[in-house]
Amino acid sequence: MWRGAAAICVNENKQLLMVLQGRADEEKRWSVPSGGANSDESYEACCAREVWEETGYKVQVGSYLHEKSGVSRGTVYKVKYYETQVEGGVPTLHDPDGLIYDIQWKSANEIEELKLTYPEDRKFLMEYVTKGESPIRYRSNPLTVRRLTESDASLLHKWLNDPEVLRYYDGRDRAHTPEMVQDHFYPEEDRLFRSILEYDGHPIGYIQFYLLDDEGIRYFRLEESDGTRVFGTDQFIGEPDYWNRGIGKQLMSSMLRYLEEEHQVSRVVMDPQAWNERAIACYEKSGFRKVKLLPEQEWHEGEKRDCWLMEWRAVIPIL
The missing domain is CATH 3.90.79.10 (Nucleoside Triphosphate Pyrophosphohydrolase)
Structure with a gap:
């Protein structure tokens, strides 16, 4: 290199x-x-x-x-x-x-x-x-991950009113009003690294990552973290024209490198819904693995959905 x-x-x-x-x-x-x-x-x-x-x-x-x-x-x-x-x-x-x-x-x-x-x-x-x-957190050409700003609220509102996007993120019965965007993405007290994903300078999606506290550990039904820093992550590509182009794998792989090098993270977890096989395959290609099924983990489009607990671990854990 x-x-x-x-x-x-x-x-x-x-x-x-x-x-x-x-x-x-x-x-x-x-x-x-x-x-x-x-x-x-x-x-x-x-x-x-x-x-x-x-x-x-x-x-x-x-x-x-x-x-x-x-x-x-x-x-x-x-x-x-x-x-x-x-x-x-x-x-x-x-x-x-x-x-x-x-x-x-x-x-x-x-x-x-x-x-x-x-x-x-x-x-x-x-x-x-x-x-x-x-506002840039890191770049992995042609991708840029930058901090979320107030001016991005209109982008989030647009993406979270697109039925194609909502099918995979939050549900088609959860179209976001401007007020919901503010409540969800712009809380007064915030510990999440909220970010916008750009492709060649064009905003195309959202990603957030965060250090798990005790509540987060319980939500993911994790065992003891053995002293390592455990992060959670959520993301979506809000522009369907950019789906199926390998961007998801590049985003996840670059995020893992960033968290390991800049935040000394040894373990990252997420819980995609079990039916979303395309997303799960993308995460596996990026280095995540399935750990266990979480029955009725997430409410989505009128019913409780099973999710997979997936995790990535650093080759050499950072203590």
């Missing part, structure tokens, strides 16, 4: 540090300073080194933002994005690979028009430069 780091450095004028890069025979495009990590190098050290090599600036590496993963030309990659702050140095073209042709600070308006090395970064970069923060 190829692993690397990328630097997000914004100055007092709300401009982002960017470099024009490319091989001699390629069209030159813009990106943030980034590159591959050496075998014995941390992501943070890689980030600082790449900024120095590509721009001549010395930076302090700050908060971790999120991870982007995927496959490019047959190679699996993982890039971690960090906030950085300039502490010294001057703009200098001394990249050891000879791939950097210019160094500039770019505004959000300029970023909107630039030819980017990684076009999938555009929305994130513009939002970060403008607001100084990002």
Whole structure:
């Protein structure tokens, strides 16, 4: 697996540090300073080194933002994005690979028009430069999982009034009013990681995950958690045009990696209804396994439905 780091450095004028890069025979495009990590190098050290090599600036590496993963030309990659702050140095073209042709600070308006090395970064970069923060939890190209916002209420209302979606999530007798959306997804006190799923920047679904408390342990009828962190999860794709395209498996697999790496989770559980064989098959392909049948676990379309308790466990439990 190829692993690397990328630097997000914004100055007092709300401009982002960017470099024009490319091989001699390629069209030159813009990106943030980034590159591959050496075998014995941390992501943070890689980030600082790449900024120095590509721009001549010395930076302090700050908060971790999120991870982007995927496959490019047959190679699996993982890039971690960090906030950085300039502490010294001057703009200098001394990249050891000879791939950097210019160094500039770019505004959000300029970023909107630039030819980017990684076009999938555009929305994130513009939002970060403008607001100084990002709602992204993680990216697994072409998927993005970001925090739920108030402006997403209309999306949830649309999806949860679609009979095709409701057949699998909440039931066709549970079309949601705007008030129900607010009560269900926007409680005043909330411990859930509520998120929107995007495909190439287009919102297509919802996912939530949460650390199980004692009530959650009882709901799933679990035995003792043996000291490991146990999370629950629920999700749906609200745009039927995106069904049967392998997105569910990619979403679940990437979520498990995110929870294991960023939240030190060793065990994730869910309880799909037993009749929903398509969803169960998707979860099994993602690494979940059936544990036991939960009779009359969930009320759905006028009757109690059996569910399967399914779980995923980390190869090496994190205690």
